[in-house]
Amino acid sequence: xxxxxxxxxxxxxxxxxxxxxxxxxxxxxxxxxxxxxxxxxxxxxxxxxxxxxxxxxxxxxxxxxxxxxxxxxxxxxxxxxxxxxxxxxxxxxxxxxxxxxxxxxxxxxxxxxxxxxxxxxxxxxxxxxxxxxxxxxxxxxxxxxxxxxxxxxxxxxxxxxxxxxxxxxxxxxxxxxxxxxxxxxxxxxxxxxxxxxxxxxxxxxxxxxxxxxxxxxxxxxxxxxxxxxxxxxxxxxxxxxxxxxxxxxxxxxxxxxxxxxxxxxxxxxxxxxxxxxxxxxxxxxxxxxxxxxxxxxxxxxxxxxxxxxxxxxxxxxxxxxxxxxxxxxxxxxxxxxxxxxxxxxxxxxxxxxxxxxxxxxxxxxxxxxxxxxxxxxxxxxxxxxxxxxxxxxxxxxxxxxxxxxxxxxxxxxxxxxxxxxxxxxxxxxxxxxxxxxxxxxxxxxxxxxxxxxxxxxxxxxxxxxxxxxxxxxxxxxxxxxxxxxxxxxxxxxxxxxxxxxxxxxxxxxxxxxxxxxxxxxxxxxxxxxxxxxxxxxxxxxxxxxxxxxxxxxxxxxxxxxxxxxxxxxxxxxxxxxxxxxxxxxxxxxxxxxxxxxxxxxxxxxxxxxxxxxxxxxxxxxxxxxxxxxxxxxxxxxxxxxxxxxxxxxxxxxxxx
Numbered sequence: 032x033x034x035x036x037x038x039x040x041x042x043x044x045x046x047x048x049x050x051x052x053x054x055x056x057x058x059x060x061x062x063x064x065x066x067x068x069x070x071x072x073x074x075x076x077x078x079x080x081x082x083x084x085x086x087x088x089x090x091x092x093x094x095x096x097x098x099x100x101x102x103x104x105x106x107x108x109x110x111x112x113x114x115x116x117x118x119x120x121x122x123x124x125x126x127x128x129x130x131x132x133x134x135x136x137x138x139x140x141x142x143x144x145x146x147x148x149x150x151x152x153x154x155x156x157x158x159x160x161x162x163x164x165x166x167x168x169x170x171x172x173x174x175x176x177x178x179x180x181x182x183x184x185x186x187x188x189x190x191x192x193x194x195x196x197x198x199x200x201x202x203x204x205x206x207x208x209x210x211x212x213x214x215x216x217x218x219x220x221x222x223x224x225x226x227x228x229x230x231x232x233x234x235x236x237x238x239x240x241x242x243x244x245x246x247x248x249x250x251x252x253x254x255x256x257x258x259x260x261x262x263x264x265x266x267x268x269x270x271x272x273x274x275x276x277x278x279x280x281x282x283x284x285x286x287x288x289x290x291x292x293x294x295x296x297x298x299x300x301x302x303x304x305x306x307x308x309x310x311x312x313x314x315x316x317x318x319x320x321x322x323x324x325x326x327x328x329x330x331x332x333x334x335x336x337x338x339x340x341x342x343x344x345x346x347x348x349x350x351x352x353x354x355x356x357x358x359x360x361x362x363x364x365x366x367x368x369x370x371x372x373x374x375x376x377x378x379x380x381x382x383x384x385x386x387x388x389x390x391x392x393x394x395x396x397x398x399x400x401x402x403x404x405x406x407x408x409x410x411x412x413x414x415x416x417x418x419x420x421x422x423x424x425x426x427x428x429x430x431x432x433x434x435x436x437x438x439x440x441x442x443x444x445x446x447x448x449x450x451x452x453x454x455x456x457x458x459x460x461x462x463x464x465x466x467x468x469x470x471x472x473x474x475x476x477x478x479x480x481x482x483x484x485x486x487x488x489x490x491x492x493x494x495x496x497x498x499x500x501x502x503x504x505x506x507x508x509x510x511x512x513x514x515x516x517x518x519x520x521x522x523x524x525x526x527x528x529x530x531x532x533x534x535x536x537x538x539x540x541x542x543x544x545x546x547x548x549x550x551x552x553x554x555x556x557x558x559x560x561x562x563x564x565x566x567x568x569x570x571x572x573x574x575x576x577x578x579x580x581x582x583x584x585x586x587x588x589x590x591x592x593x594x595x596x597x598x599x600x601x602x603x604x605x606x607x608x609x610x611x612x613x614x615x616x617x618x619x620x621x622x623x624x625x626x627x628x629x630x631x632x633x634x635x636x637x638x639x640x641x642x643x644x645x646x647x648x649x650x651x652x653x654x655x656x657x658x659x660x661x662x663x664x665x666x667x668x669x670x671x672x673x674x675x676x677x678x679x680x681x682x683x684x685x686x687x
Contacts, residue, residue: 064099065146071095072139092135099142100126119145121294125315129632132308137316137632144643171240174205177250187257194253204242207260208251210234217246228373228407228462245405290615294318294622301626310628316635317621326610326646333653334603341599342592343567343585350582352607354565355600358545360499361538363556364506364513367569367590368486368520373408373478375415376458381472393474395421397448397466399441403429408464409437411478412448436465445469453477459515460508482516483590490521492594499597501544505529505537507555534559550593556580567593603653614646 071094078088103123110119122145129138174190175182175197182197190196190206198204198216210216216232220242229245232238238251240260294315302311331348338345345351365371378390388396398416401409403426416423426446429439436449451463461479465472493499503524506513510527517525526537534551535558541547542564549556549563557580560566568581585592621638624630630638 060102061146061149064102065143065150068095068099068139068142068146072143075136075139089135092139093130096126096130096135096138096142099146100130100138103145120291121315121318125312125318128308128312128315132312132632134309134312134632137312137636140633140636140640141316144639171203171205175199190253190257192253192256196251196253197248198244198251199248200244200246202244204238204240204244204251205260206240206251206253206257207255208238208253210236210238211250211252214249215246216244216249216251219243219245290318293619297622297626301628304626305628307628309632310626313625313630313632313635314622316632317625317630317639318618326614326643326650327607329647330603330607330610330650330653333606333651334599336654337599337603337656338583338592338596341595342589343583343596345583345596345600347582350565351600352604353546354548354583354597355604356546357548357565357597358499359501359503359541359547360493361503361505361534361541361547361549361559361563363534363551364504364508364516365480367550367552368504368517369480369482371480373411373462373480375411376461376477376479376481379475379477381474388468388473390474391419391421393466393468394419394476395423396441396444396446396468397464397476399423400426400429400437400439400446400448402426403439404431404437406437408450408462408478409448412464412476451475460512486590487520489590489594493597494521498594499548501541503537503541505534505549505559531555531558535562538562567596606650606653610646610650613649614642617642617645 071091075088075092075095078091079085100123103119103126107119107123122141125141126138126145129135129141171187173184173186174194176185176190177195177197187205195211196205196208204218210232212234214234216236216238217229218232218238219229220239237254240255240257298311298314298318301314302308328348331351334351335345335348338351345354362368375394378394380390380393394412394416398412398421401412402423413423424442426439426441429437431437436447438445438447440446445468447467449465449467451465453461453463457463457477458479458481461477464476464478466474466476490502494502501523502521503526504513504517504522505526507529508527510525513525513527526533529537534549534556538547538549538559539562546564548565548567549559550567550569551557551560552569556568560568560582561580565583566581567583567585569585583596618639621630621635621642624638625635
């Protein structure tokens with residue numbers, strides 16, 4: 032579904048890590064807390080070296096701990112109101128106990144490690160919280176209305192049913208309406224329906240908001256107000272689907288209640304048995320879940336980095352974990368499984384040969400003329416001619432009638448190219464272009480969108496070990512076209528002629544088989560991308576709406592990264608779970624040692640540092656290359672292919 036609007040996500044990907052974190056208020060607060068805690072700890076440690084009063088160093092340590100503790104208590108209260116019980120309670124008890132019992136150094140160390148963990152978690156989720164305030168980069172903001180004294184530019188809210196609007200060449204239709212009497216329209220509906228070829232609408236035909244006007248200016252009679260039009264409806268679907276998606280709980284919190292209960296039991300037993308509250312504090316300090324708070328975000332950030340190297344920008348740790356757990360993959364067809372643009376399949380030279388040209392010469396002359404057109408089929412012919420090494424000439428006296436074709440002179444010969452109906456035996460969804468030379472029929476050129484190279488191997492890899500249990504196609508194409516094109520591929524179900532709401536229904540239905548990943552690229556895919564457990568957008572040439580609605584964006588025009596991102600997500604999740612188990616195991620051992628009086632609170636804090644290092648080093652394994660899913664595929668999938676999900680034109684002959 033090629034769109035004239037390019038996604039802004041690659042530009043966002045260029046942000047520095049620090050700028051990513053500081054983009055939101057929450058990230059800035061976490062950065063400030065880390066800076067205060069680290070600065071206070073450093074000041075408390077170096078103060079004695081300058082011969083200052085001991086209370087100055089202690090004050091610095093108290094100042095390092097207090098703000099982090101206050102922010103933590105506020106977060107705990109907020110979480111408890113939602114019914115969430117997290118490991119943060121242990122950290123709060125450790126910091127609070129250290130301040131009350133006169134162990135500020137231990138409290139400051141815990142504060143630094145906790146604030147550091149929160150900061151890293153903000154990094155992991157920094158890209159996930161982008162609001163969709165600019166959901167549709169191509170959305171119109173105003174309209175030109177015919178009034179008694181001429182044209183007036185009005186806001187979309189001012190458009191009323193029955194208004195006659197002027198849609199200029201290159202404009203996006205502002206509202207749903209009908210082509211005015213006496214007018215025709217050539218529209219790019221790829222962002223709405225996935226159709227790669229423009230459609231021609233005669234007077235009285237319905238036209239949807241969000242379509243682009245490729246032809247000359249025409250008048251549109253409004254049939255719906257802007258808020259009730261197709262484009263606005265797609266936006267509402269996306270927002271509703273996003274609102275229904277529950278936030279992702281941290282991996283560490285899943286063990287919170289059990290670990291919290293165990294910690295309090297050991298601390299309480301140590302206090303009762305020894306009569307010394309310092310022992311209980313030492314247990315709490317060692318139990319502070321810094322390895323869990325740190326190691327999980329580190330593993331996630333590492334996985335996100337690996338996925339980005341593979342060509343997939345995953346917008347947050349929650350999305351990465353959901354991708355690892357998904358069981359169903361729902362795919363759109365056009366531009367994902369197919370190239371997304373028509374390609375020349377064959378040349379049928381007319382009988383009689385009155386034109387005196389062979390197949391190569393016919394293509395050269397037709398492509399030379401088509402250089403003067405912006406039509407998608409014209410670009411396909413020019414590309415085909417250049418790929419064959421044909422030298423193109425400059426056309427003259429070119430005349431183009433929107434929807435009717437192109438005529439002109441090439442090297443003195445009169446050349447005409449126009450749309451022609453597809454015929455039996457043509458590839459699924461094919462269109463034809465008729466070529467005439469000096470008034471005589473010369474040939475018909477057959478063009479069709481085709482599957483990307485290696486798609487069958489890729490789908491097999493996606494279903495291989497650790498892959499998806501079910502693959503489903505949801506496309507706006509006709510069922511006959513979709514089934515013919517995908518015959519023999521390992522697809523479990525095909526849902527054809529899907530509207531945006533229909534694709535959402537497919538995602539909801541497939542949840543009966545497990546968590547769902549949706550892969551698409553057009554505006555019409557955006558609601559389904561937002562509704563899925565994980566939405567993946569083909570962002571290389573996809574629509575801005577799909578990239579904004581998705582949880583992950585494929586930044587290259589290939590499918591290989593999708594399979595590789597799935598493998599990376601599964602490996603990252605496994606390493607994160609290992610880090611959690613490692614952190615809990617070592618912390619329990621340390622708690623027992625502290626309960627027996629073998630560790631003071633400060634020693635416990637230092638031991639906790641060592642546990643942190645062990646857990647983090649394990650988490651960093653997620654940065655190391657794992658088994659590349661692409662190795663399962665014989666060749667790069669879609670290498671050099673252009674476009675995002677494309678569907679053959681519904682008009683039998685295409686529109687010229």
